Amino acid sequence: MEKTKGISRARFLAGAAAVSVAAASRPAAAAAHHGLRHRGVVYTVGEGETPGTAWSATRMRRDIRAVRDELHADTVDVTGDGVERLTATAAEAAERGLHVWLQPTLADAPERDILEHLAECGRFAERLRRQGASVDFSVGCEFWLFVPGIVPGATVLERVENLRKGNVDPVRMQRRLDRFTARAAALGRSVFRGRLSYAAAQDDRVDWRLFDVVGIDYYSFFPHRADYVRELRRYLRWGKPLAITEFGCCTYKGAPQAGGMGWDVVDYDKGEIKGHLVRSEHTQAAYLTDLLGVFEAMGLYAAMAFEFVTPDAPHRADDPRKDLDMASYSITKTIKDRPDDPRSGWHWEPKEAFHALARRYAGCAH
Template identity: 75%
Template structure:
């Protein structure tokens, strides 16, 4: 339980702490040597090419919330038939889980954005995990499936050896303590990103990308074919999003929004990606801090507006974050324990017996699910027409 609590705490403060440090010292910057990325042609003004959702595979916090093939197959069908997505971003760790989910998606005719994200492991193991997943992606591609391959996500935080600390928690503590040599961290980040790109190229011959943290992680995009950004900005006017996103088009390559979204409470979009930092994990059970007001409409409006912006700009892809967060169930009768309020999921997990850790559960769509489904469905009809 303590280990799980620690992981959740790390997830809840990591982006905030790094943003603060990066803003203070100007850590962001173009890094690394020129690479081997192709000069793929970007699209502008003709609608999104790929409309997707992030689907995370993992061990889960309990056996009941862990990945399993039966539930995964049902989720993939819902992503295609109910959400009307044409793309699934399969991410997480565990080569077997990643490849089984990608294979199911290919069988269902979905385009696949495959992104292994093994973290807190030796760099050699992370690269081997990347290579094994990439070899499978290449087999799918050769068999005719639509596949883009991402070498990972936000290496500065999840890969040991870039920032000091062997685990996410230790790296967070060092960020808090100010014990980070930023120039050295930049060099190490550039070095590992180049190694990951080289590993990806060695096993996968299609489009290669990486999911970079917005305004923090600015890799040398010459290494890749598609620019990938985890995007969590908030502007009161749409013109603010367009102005900011145009910066990522300067490389002359397609732009994929590899994550975007917000949580389901009033004021969440204004947190600019820190909406999850509202849970007190020192309490047992964990509870929501303060007097937040749940609002699925707030989440739906934000996600819908961002999708409209991405469509208007003709970006390569947008993947809403995320389909499901099974370990943060919805408690409609107890707002203080409604952990779903602090998730970005388009669905809410509901336990049959809320106080029983071994309880069965199911998911139900939120308003954001329906907002995305309407847009994806309408866009699909337009594309076919």
């Protein structure tokens, strides 16, 4: 997805979201069916930090086949920027019989460009839908973070810094957020006739009357399952299907407790992991499957694990300090052919989380 000084959107998530205005309460509504309707994974398209990690049509086609045949997912959340990348990936997923959740996310661009990018993707989603594909369309993700003018700052990094320092007028921020969200929803409706959604941070206040499906990027940690259920029920109060548009954690002991700030363990100037973290694929796998069990028990509409692959965070088995995959939410690990060469080719290998989700997805298929 979008990169800002080498830091992807995954690395901001719920941490910055904590400063958002809390959601207004409304009467609760029960889930309408048993089990998850759609089980999947987020697949990010983007330019990459180097030419070697940029989106590739050939690699994408192999990855989408793996999502279906090896991960046994029935859904892929195609997200990121670049209309050609997004639409090619969505088309491949649809052709493979996967349910498509198409979510364009263009960052740090003028509103006009963001809305035009959204509209082009929405028109394509509508063409897929009319051709018989199963498609949901999301108008975007956490607009306060990615759309200039809602929070002070010209870039994602500047906006995050202003949020952390409290350099934000929450009333003005909410007013601007509401205005842009309404514009995006209206535009989405004008080009797409299927189910419309938006991916909000957990504490965002959104007028969900604008959408058909409530979408939440979910990165909480609780010691007991009942606590997850209690928190998630507040998103059912609008009486609409609930999609978990992202869930997951990084790959070290203690990562679930760090939630959406799990990425913040890297010294990017040195390209090294800070402190003395202990890599733990088991920790990541256990957290993902625990949450999946909650989502299934609640009968939610969809859940998409974040994320399939993170090419710019390679794994180093020989040097834990350089094992940037520990700070990745990916369910696969990126292995470079030549670890110290930025131009090196690479491939991915499944982590324990991949295998754990594959077993659950295969067992729940209907």
